[in-house]
Amino acid sequence: MSRDLRMDGVLRPPEITFTFAGQPISARQGETIAMALWVAGQKALRNSSKDGAPRGVLCNMGICYECLVRIEGAPVRACMVLATEGLNVEPGGKS
């Protein structure tokens, strides 16, 4: 990303860090996993079960289940879970 997608001039809480597929991702408190990954340029969150094609956020409001990732092995919607300090997130998809 050539430009930070977080809008300028907006007061935000402090930065936190979590990991996605082992890579550190910085987020602001209050951001969902999906939002923080989107800003970090990580749009593909899982691979489809059948053909392995990348999938990411579609509805961003907990309806479509396209943004499934894993936390401690369990599938969760990245758009409905807040990013927290030290959280380890793995891509979703068949394991």
Place this chain on the structure above:
Amino acid sequence: MSGARVLEAQVGIVGAGPGGMAAALHLARAGITVVLLDEGFRAGGQIYRQLPEGYDAGHRISEPPSHRAGNHLLDAVARERIRIVHGATVWNARPGQIYYEQNNESWLLACEQIVLAPGAYDRCVPFPGWTLPGVITAGAAQVMVRGFAVAPGQRALVCGTGPLLLPTVTALASAGVKVVAALEAAPRSAMWAALRGVIGNGARMREALFYARSLLRRGIRLQWGASVFAADGDGRVQSALIGKLDQQGAPRPETARRIEVDVICAGFGLVPAIELGLLLSCAARYDAPRGGHCLVVDEQQRTSVDSVYAVGEIVGIGGAEVAMAEGRVAGAAIAARLTSVSFDPRLALHARSERRAADAMLRAFQLRPGLFSICKPDTVVCRCEDVTSSQAAAAGELYGRTTRGIKMGCRAGMGPCQARICGLNLHDIFCDGVEPDLPVAQVPVKPVRTATMIDVPRR
């Protein structure tokens, strides 16, 4: 008796958007105990989505005049100290009981009356490349901007149909996104039809004027009778094929041109979230202009189930003003039932007039059948189960040309979204001439952990 993981209230409300909040406010002011359940992190629903705690964007994010009413409502709900349970995924309900999952815990809200105000979700018509990361719904884009002060990309295509495209365009623009194209699938005549429908509704006229000015000021032109044809890119959206539609709404390939974008925001209308109503055995009917199957209510917003009320989009897409008006009606109707206050029929009159204006607007933006030919044989139609259009067609041919036949033949609609994304598309693309099957109400209405279903609180 209140036990572990059991909340009690006289009225349980699902959804803290305009409808749910308006109902809650009315009830709270009548001295009735209310609990609002909402899946989001803050009150407001999708339309009045607030930034997270600790954020301040000043006036950087575009707000149409109608949001003032939303802000007043949010303030009033906060002042009344109405209890809102956030992050609550409701998965089961029966009269008097609402079951939800919150922070991986299984909870029960026990209540005498239920108000359903779960809102709606975006409809997206499948087109080649729409599964690429970077294709998002118009609603998703608004969540990014209004909910997180994040720009969805640098160069955006906004496409689809209906009154929600304009707020999407203005939200993107205020976030500094270059809106490369804004395409409305309906013909220009829809604009006049919609405007005729809202004449006499001052608030809606002001809203239309606001958007017209915003677009003009930013030099963005809404193109009527145009659509996305395809998305392309290597692992994410890098370009889009767009073009004009013919009289039937079908793409005109000779008009196709490619634009470079990194995000495509598509919104082909909204679909009422009726699943919980169906689970409660509330009667529903199909109403295409209102977005699909809608719950049936009487003039006091009561469903066919005596203790269950429904307001806003679940009764048919109508927007925030309708939801608020109907929320007040439901609140007043329940207050009249539980206290000695009598029901003020003027509230119902007002709700009906808001509903009429909304209906007139929606009729103008109905999807034309030709549009579905943007979906090609190898386009995925059911994203959860990775079913392509040709597979769904073959299933319908053999199993019966209904959404149920298609589902049985190829699993389309059986994934975790429970056909919310594909259901109406399957019908409109493959089941010409038959009334859509009523979605089957199954527990859980949204997926929840097995542990949640096992650890159900008991009263």
Place this chain on the structure above:
Amino acid sequence: MTAIAAATADVVVVGGGIIGCAIVWQLAQRLPRTARIVLIDRGPIAGATSGSCMGHLMVTPDDAQEYAFSHASVQLWRELQDQQGGFDYNPTGALYLADDPADIALFANLQAQFVACGDRAEILDQQQLRELEPGLAHDLPGALFYPGDGVVLPMTACGAMLRAAQTAGPRVDVLPYTPLTSVLREGDRITGVVTPTGPISSPNIVLACGVWTPEVGALAGLPKLPIVPRAGNLAITAHHASPIRTQLLEISYLRFAHGAATVDPTLIGADQGGHAVNMQPQSLGGCLIGSTRQFRGMNRELNHELLHRALLRAARYAPGLLDLPIVRTWVGLRPFSLDKHPLIGPWPLLRGLWIAAGHEGLGISLAPITGQLIAQQMLGLPCSIDHRPYLPARVVA
């Protein structure tokens, strides 16, 4: 629907579930190219029990007859996979589990039954079990593994059978959303059926309507057939992960599912219902969880209490299940035959009327052999196994 019914046919099969589809498949392989088979259903194909059941291919070694019956059918499933595919065929075998000492003793009995039938099954100790299925609870004492069982997706298997039939030679017309409105007869023989889209004259009708067979049989003037619904509550998890790779069965399932009913199955409200774990891994990940049984008529409402107990029990064997999202729960109705054997063959009092129904929880497993027995008897061919225990003549009062 738009399809126009063929006005004449050699056979009309009523019921587009797995049994009806298997009959069409097996008939099409044996009838000449000039023949016509019509399948009708009042709803979509696989729209009733076959769209709301598990997909267990199960060899039952109760005795030589049952073994031959079930084993031949599982072999035919393998043939369908080779011929056609497309129905998530997965020869996982079956792991029989127990945690109760009395039930653990049953491993040896069941193994002996398989051996007596000339087959084999292996008793696994705790270590071997953990190697085979690391996701199972670590305190389980062991298991019995039978390699011959499998899993299919019944809904798409129906289509695979019909597609195999459509390419076999005879003309096969599949008419979903075409209910049977009446049966045409002359004296003691069948002459056809009537549907809303018109009559179809045919010398043979096969009723393969599962729990609705008594109701449809009444249209043909049959006395009330001894088949009653037995409800099962099911749950399925999202794809993404299955805690298991092999199909799991609590060994108590055998006496529970196939043993004698302790209540009168025809009484509604008398049966409290029971459960034993049956879990099946799905081809795209995730797993299907059963199974409960309860006689309570045509009621298809979820029995939350029974399902709750079944899930709790499943999680006792596969604790990883607790964190997996459940996508859907539902109820399916098994066609329970009062003497516990399916009805397969001609109705002796009405020439040309055939019945194939009453398989309880083994309809998927036994569909191919059922189709084969109907086809063989209809065409006067020798039957591949002894068909006499299943003849409907036994229920003629």
